[in-house]
Amino acid sequence: MALTGIQIYKLLPKTNCSECGVPTCLAFAMSLAAGKAELAACPYVSEEAKAELADAAAPPIRVVEIGAGERKLKIGGETVLFRHEKTFLNPPGIAVLVTDEMSDEEVAGRLERFKTLEYERVGLTLRADLIAVKSISADAGKFEALVARVKSETDGGIILMTDDVGVMETGLKACADRKPLIYAVTKENADGMAGLAKEHSCPLSVKGDGLDEVSELTTKLTEDGLQDLVIDSGARGIGKALEDQIFIRRGALLKKYKPLGFPTIALPCEMTDDFMKETLIASMFVAKYGGIIVLSDLQGHSLFPLLLARMNIYTDPQRPMATSAGIYEIGGPNESSPILVTSNFSLTYFIVSGEIETSRVPAWLVVVDTEGLSVLTAWAAGKFVGDIVGIALKKCGVMDKVNHKKVVIPGYAAAISGDLEEELGDWEVMVGPMESAHIPAYLKEWKA
Ligand code: SF4
Numbered sequence: 001m002a003l004t005g006i007q008i009y010k011l012l013p014k015t016n017c018s019e020c021g022v023p024t025c026l027a028f029a030m031s032l033a034a035g036k037a038e039l040a041a042c043p044y045v046s047e048e049a050k051a052e053l054a055d056a057a058a059p060p061i062r063v064v065e066i067g068a069g070e071r072k073l074k075i076g077g078e079t080v081l082f083r084h085e086k087t088f089l090n091p092p093g094i095a096v097l098v099t100d101e102m103s104d105e106e107v108a109g110r111l112e113r114f115k116t117l118e119y120e121r122v123g124l125t126l127r128a129d130l131i132a133v134k135s136i137s138a139d140a141g142k143f144e145a146l147v148a149r150v151k152s153e154t155d156g157g158i159i160l161m162t163d164d165v166g167v168m169e170t171g172l173k174a175c176a177d178r179k180p181l182i183y184a185v186t187k188e189n190a191d192g193m194a195g196l197a198k199e200h201s202c203p204l205s206v207k208g209d210g211l212d213e214v215s216e217l218t219t220k221l222t223e224d225g226l227q228d229l230v231i232d233s234g235a236r237g238i239g240k241a242l243e244d245q246i247f248i249r250r251g252a253l254l255k256k257y258k259p260l261g262f263p264t265i266a267l268p269c270e271m272t273d274d275f276m277k278e279t280l281i282a283s284m285f286v287a288k289y290g291g292i293i294v295l296s297d298l299q300g301h302s303l304f305p306l307l308l309a310r311m312n313i314y315t316d317p318q319r320p321m322a323t324s325a326g327i328y329e330i331g332g333p334n335e336s337s338p339i340l341v342t343s344n345f346s347l348t349y350f351i352v353s354g355e356i357e358t359s360r361v362p363a364w365l366v367v368v369d370t371e372g373l374s375v376l377t378a379w380a381a382g383k384f385v386g387d388i389v390g391i392a393l394k395k396c397g398v399m400d401k402v403n404h405k406k407v408v409i410p411g412y413a414a415a416i417s418g419d420l421e422e423e424l425g426d427w428e429v430m431v432g433p434m435e436s437a438h439i440p441a442y443l444k445e446w447k448a
Contacts, residue, residue, distance in 0.1 A: 003053070005033040011049040012042065019043060036079055036086060060252045061261050064203050064228045064291070066093065066130065066181045067157030073129050075230070075291035076263030081253055084317060090263075091314040092286060094306060095130035095159055095294045097269050098150065100142040107146070111153050113298040119307060122321050122346040126307035132183070132294045133171065134161035140170040147174040159183050159205075159265075159294070165192030176200040181292070183207070183265065184232055187217060194221055203228035205265055210234060211244060211251075215259035222258075229262045230291060236271050238281055242288060249289045263291030275299070279306065286310050320372030321346035327398050328353060331362035335403040336448045338363045340432065340439075341389055342410060343370040343378045351436045352410075359440035364401065368392040376412045386419020393424065404448040408432040 009029035016024045020041040022031060031037035032053075039045060039053055063077035073093045080086045096114055098107045111131070118127040131150050135143040143162065150158060151174060158180035160171040168182060184207035185193035197204040206221065206229050208214035218229055233244035248264055251257040268281040278295065279302040285293045286309050295302070315321060322344045330353055342352045344367045356363050368389055370378035378384035393399060393407060405427045409417060411434030420429045433442050 003033065005030040008032050008053060011045070011052055013044045013046075015044065017044070060256060061249075061263060062227060062229070063090070064230055064263055066159075066179065066203055066292075068177065068179045069155070071129070071155050071157060072179075073157045078249070078263075078289070079253070081249060083313060087316040087318065088314045090291075091310050092290045093129035093157065093292045094282075094303070094310070095132045095157075095292055096128055096298045097132045097134060097294055097296050098146065099134040099136050100139065100146045101136045107149070110297060111150065114154055114156060117298055117300055117303050119304055121308065121311060122350055123323055124311065126304075126311060128156070128295075128298055128303060128307075130157040130159055130181075130292065132159040132161055135164065135167050135171070138162070138164055138167055140167045143167050144170045144174050147171045151175045151178060157181070159292070163189055165189050165196065168193065168196055172196055172200050172202070176202065179203070181205055181230060181265075183230075185217065185221070187213060190217060190220065194224055194226055197226055197228075203230060205230040205232055206262075207232040208234050211247060211260065215257075218259045218262060231260065231262050231264045232267070233264070236267070238271060238284070241266065241271065242284060245285065245289045264289065265292040265294065266290040267294045269294050269296035275302065278302075282306055283309055287313060322369075322372035323349045323367060325367050325369035325392065325396075327396050327401075328365040328367060329362075330356045330365055331360065333362040333364050333401075335401065337361075337402065338406070338408055338443060338446050338448070339366060339393075339398055339402060340364070340408045341366045341368060341393065343368060343373060343375045343384055345370065345372050345374040345378075348374050348436075352439065355436045355439035356443065359443040361440075361443040361446070363443065364398050366393060366396055366398050366407075375410045379413050379416065384413055384416070386416045386421075386423050389413075389416060390420050390423025399424075399427075402448075406430055406448065408442075408446070410434070 009026050012025040014025050020028045022028050059077045061076045061078050064075055066073045074090050077089050096110050098110050114128055133147050133150050158175050158178050160180050161183045162168050179202055181203050182197050183205040185204050186207050206214055206217045208217055211233055214231055235241040235244050248260045252261040266285040268278045271281055272278050282293050323346045325344050342348055349367055370383040408430045411432055414431045417429040
């Protein structure tokens with residue numbers, strides 16, 4: 001049973017030191033009770049209190065890990081209904097389906113696309129995460145061979161899909177060390193699947209005919225010692241599936257209803273035969289509130305927008321995305337190449353560097369640490385001003401790499417040119433264009 005804020009408060013040190021980020025222990029207790037804070041934020045909680053608070057401190061939706069090694073996927077752990085309340089934490093895993101009734105070529109195509117469809121955006125690599133391997137034939141040998149192939153040809157997480165306990169056992173033998181998700185335990189096979197999940201320490205997906213049945217199953221399984229569960233409500237109609245996702249999230253967060261306190265799996269691949277419609281359904285689950293989303297195939301025109309939507313929704317709105325400060329060499333610059341300066345807001349950096357590349361004029365781009373703020377905001381906040389930019393230019397060593405004494409600042413920061421010239425001594429500060437789209441034309445005219 002979850003503790004109330006007052007019950008939690010009684011176990012806290014009550015010194016109101018504010019090191020946890022809120023002014024008082026009472027405020028911290030209330031945040032903890034609401035699932036909006038982590039117990040670890042208070043360094044002074046006693047070990048006894050920690051033990052008592054473990055239940056209250058646990059996220060209302062359990063964190064479940066699938067896979068092993070570098071590509072281990074973490075889902076769940078969410079504490080809010082809406083991103084703007086705080087942030088969403090663990091992006092949903094995108095999976096592609098392969099079955100034992102697909103031809104060799106079809107499987108090869110999907111695995112190849114799984115490996116090669118990768119996109120770099122704002123310093124992140126975006127790609128699919130899992131391969132869902134499904135037994136349709138119920139032939140254990142065919143399933144085992146397909147699982148072994150997926151395991152040997154890819155490094156992604158694996159979902160094993162069959163209701164047959166014997167077939168699942170064979171698949172698990174081929175890939176248990178990769179900690180696959182077992183899909184799915186139902187009320188018909190509960191004992192057998194639960195036994196396999198325990199034996200191999202693998203997460204288990206619970207599929208029910210509606211949320212009442214799911215709740216009964218998760219209650220039974222958790223009482224049996226299984227905690228790493230992933231919910232499939234069983235709905236395959238779009239409206240019902242969305243309603244279930246929202247009901248699960250609200251039940252877990254607002255009602256603290258433990259039987260639904262687990263991440264979910266959604267299967268757009270079973271909801272339509274139209275690939276573009278499937279993509280739209282998948283985008284719905286990216287927003288609300290899929291933990292894993294299984295697609296029938298991966299195609300760039302479908303996967304890329306889904307990955308971008310996922311990235312946008314799962315970045316922390318309170319923390320600007322920043323790139324590392326320093327010198328970036330674009331196009332192989334030499335001693336007569338121009339030096340440009342910008343802020344370390346990721347979007348600014350990628351737009352500016354992209355426009356410099358487009359110009360085909362090799363250049364040195366110096367990125368100043370503005371704590372992730374864009375040029376204009378950083379200037380207004382005093383983080384992109386003459387002395388700070390001047391010190392950054394001197395410290396990074398770019399001034400020794402050129403045989404001229406000119407530096408180009410963004411048009412929006414024209415106001416700092418005087419202070420910067422003072423900071424740099426005999427250097428000329430040139431004011432570049434306001435809009436990065438005009439950088440290529442500007443650079444083509446630029447002369448040392
Ligand atoms: S850090 Fe701990 S002791 Fe300090 S105010 Fe927060 S809850 Fe209280």
